[in-house]
Amino acid sequence: MGKIVDLYKNNKTVFSCEIYPPKKEEEFNNIHEKLTRLAEIGPDFVSVTYGAGGSNAGKAIDIADFAKNKAKLEVLSHITSVGFNKEKLLEGLKKFNEIGIENVLVLRGDRPKTMTDEEYNSRDFQHANEMAEFIRNNGLDFSIAGACYPHKHPEAVSEDDDIRNTKKKVTSGCEFLISQLFFDNDYFLRLQENLRKLDVNVPISAGIMPITSAKQLGTTVTLSGTTVPEKLSDLISKHGDNPEEMRKYGIEYAIRQSEDLIKRGVDGIHLYIMNKPELAREIFQALGH
Numbered sequence: 008m009g010k011i012v013d014l015y016k017n018n019k020t021v022f023s024c025e026i027y028p029p030k031k032e033e034e035f036n037n038i039h040e041k042l043t044r045l046a047e048i049g050p051d052f053v054s055v056t057y058g059a060g061g062s063n064a065g066k067a068i069d070i071a072d073f074a075k076n077k078a079k080l081e082v083l084s085h086i087t088s089v090g091f092n093k094e095k096l097l098e099g100l101k102k103f104n105e106i107g108i109e110n111v112l113v114l115r116g117d118r119p120k121t122m123t124d125e126e127y128n129s130r131d132f133q134h135a136n137e138m139a140e141f142i143r144n145n146g147l148d149f150s151i152a153g154a155c156y157p158h159k160h161p162e163a164v165s166e167d168d169d170i171r172n173t174k175k176k177v178t179s180g181c182e183f184l185i186s187q188l189f190f191d192n193d194y195f196l197r198l199q200e201n202l203r204k205l206d207v208n209v210p211i212s213a214g215i216m217p218i219t220s221a222k223q224l225g226t227t228v229t230l231s232g233t234t235v236p237e238k239l240s241d242l243i244s245k246h247g248d249n250p251e252e253m254r255k256y257g258i259e260y261a262i263r264q265s266e267d268l269i270k271r272g273v274d275g276i277h278l279y280i281m282n283k284p285e286l287a288r289e290i291f292q293a294l295g296h
């Protein structure tokens with residue numbers, strides 16, 4: 008265990024999932040138990056999100072610490088340029104170092120509603136790649152990941168421009184990429200192909216989110232800018248009113264999507280499990296992990 012990038016060198020699909028620090032205190036109290044359950048399932052690594060703006064910095068570090076040192080999971084800690092200036096980034100990385108975290112996902116982050124123009128525009132790093140460059144230029148020994156977008160980033164002027172910007176993340180020091188969630192594999196495969204054409208040959212994990220309720224889909228689409236293929240919208244119209252059926256078919260959809268990607272040689276499957284270890288258990292088991 009150590010550098011996540013090495014996991015991709017074993018010629019096997021890398022299975023990972025995302026955990027976020029819960030907003031509600033009562034949910035936060037059982038996150039350690041969830042991480043312990045997740046460790047039994049045995050993902051290759053977990054990524055721990057960070058609220059841009061720094062609202063949950065302490066919680067994100069606590070979760071990463073528990074995951075790494077108590078649950079013995081490999082950890083990828085997210086860091087955002089919104090909320091981290093150079094000084095804070097160095098401090099944060101020092102803290103990660105102290106607790107044994109060797110992997111970071113650099114992100115610009117989204118602007119919190121409460122942040123003023125001045126605060127947002129005066130950040131030290133405009134884009135994620137600048138954080139990667141800073142970490143490399145300071146000789147800090149982290150394996151660095153970046154994000155990529157099968158439907159292009161919502162602010163990108165064009166798909167080509169977004170792909171060129173994704174390449175910048177890699178030339179700046181990102182050693183692997185994790186994609187935004189998507190429901191139609193063609194978009195991910197096209198992004199992957201376009202990146203390979205630009206000689207971006209780092210591993211790319213595909214972001215898969217099991218949709219287990221009709222309400223969840225609405226929020227997800229709004230936040231991620233992804234599109235919903237007919238197969239999935241049919242499934243929601245048919246089973247959306249029945250929570251048990253919806254859960255069952257939503258998980259099955261995520262399994263089929265992952266199976267297809269694995270058949271096509273995807274480097275990794277990164278599950279957005281909304282802090283529900285049982286989703287990871289069902290999906291990873293079905294995929295033979």
Ligand code: FAD
Nearest residue numbers: 056057059085114115116134135154160162163169172187
């Ligand atoms: P950037 O790489 O900076 O890209 C943002 C826009 O700028 C894009 O349109 C891109 O094309 C363009 N761009 C990029 N680089 C350059 C450049 N050098 N010059 C000019 N234009 C450029 N948010 C959180 O707050 N916390 C999290 O923990 C978190 N985790 C995430 C995990 C994953 C896997 C993903 C996919 C997203 C996550 N997000 C998270 C959301 C993310 O912060 C937003 O999508 C944000 O809007 C963009 O982040 P980025 O790092 O991709 O930004």
